[in-house]
Amino acid sequence: MEEKKPFDDGNEFILKYLGIPAGVPSGKKNAKLPMPLRIFQYFIVGFVVLSFVLVFISYIVN
Secondary structure (H helix, E strand, O other), X not given: OOOOOOOOOHXXXXXXXXXXXXXXXXXXXXXXXXXXXXXXXXXXXXXXXXHHHHHHHHHHHO
């Protein structure tokens, strides 16, 4: 018996017509950002982590 294929295959459409960006490796999406945006991203992530640590420390102290 012949295997039935789905009528509307979304993955096939995305790969065939939209494609996957060739310049973005899977593990280094951050490396393609311009330097000012990377610095801003590091600042925001650092601020969130530092805030979490300070809130955690203040919770332990009180």
